[in-house]
Amino acid sequence: MMKNSCLLLSLLLLGVLTSPAYAEIEQYHLVIKNHQFTPDNLVVPAGKKVKIVVENQDSSPEEFESHDLDREKIITGNSKASIYVGPLETGSYTFFGEFNPKTAKGTLTVE
Numbered sequence: 745m746m747k748n749s750c751l752l753l754s755l756l757l758l759g760v761l762t763s764p765a766y767a768e769i770e771q772y773h774l775v776i777k778n779h780q781f782t783p784d785n786l787v788v789p790a791g792k793k794v795k796i797v798v799e800n801q802d803s804s805p806e807e808f809e810s811h812d813l814d815r816e817k818i819i820t821g822n823s824k825a826s827i828y829v830g831p832l833e834t835g836s837y838t839f840f841g842e843f844n845p846k847t848a849k850g851t852l853t854v855e
Contacts, residue, residue, distance in 0.1 A: 769795045769828070774808075776819065777801040779844035787853045793830040796852075800824070807842035813852065816842070830854075 772794055775782045779802060788794045798808050800819040808827060809816040819825040832854045841848025 769793055771795045771797055774798045774850070775801055776806050776841065776848065779806070779841065779847045781839070781841070781848055781850040784850040785853055786850065787855060788830070788832070790834045790854045791831045793828060796827045796829065798825050798827060804843070806844065806848060808839060809842045810837060810839035810852075812837035813839065815839075 770789070770792065772786055772788055774786060774796060776798065786796070788796075798817070798819050800806055800821055800823055803821040805818055805820045807816060807818045808825070813829050813832075815827055815829065817825050817827055829852070832852075834854050837852040837854065839850050839852060
């Protein structure tokens with residue numbers, strides 16, 4: 745009986761781990777260089793959770809900040825950070841670099 749219970753539990757866990765809910769989250773990339781975001785307009789799909797990998801190629805830190813997305817994250821110099829957003833409705837969401845707001849700015853376009 746114990747053997748059958750373990751087999752059943754293993755099959756249930758396998759089903760959960762391979763379900764669409766655990767499908768890979770789409771990744772998008774932003775680069776910070778010379779205190780600017782590239783691309784300055786990132787397009788992502790509506791209705792899906794996405795992962796934005798921000799690579800700071802500057803030696804100084806920058807903070808990815810967005811009031812629209814309710815996110816803020818410091819990315820130290822010459823490093824990467826991941827920011828998860830969504831699912832989002834269609835529209836435009838602004839973001840900026842807290843430490844260089846005049847040059848480090850961009851838009852997340854959700855389609």
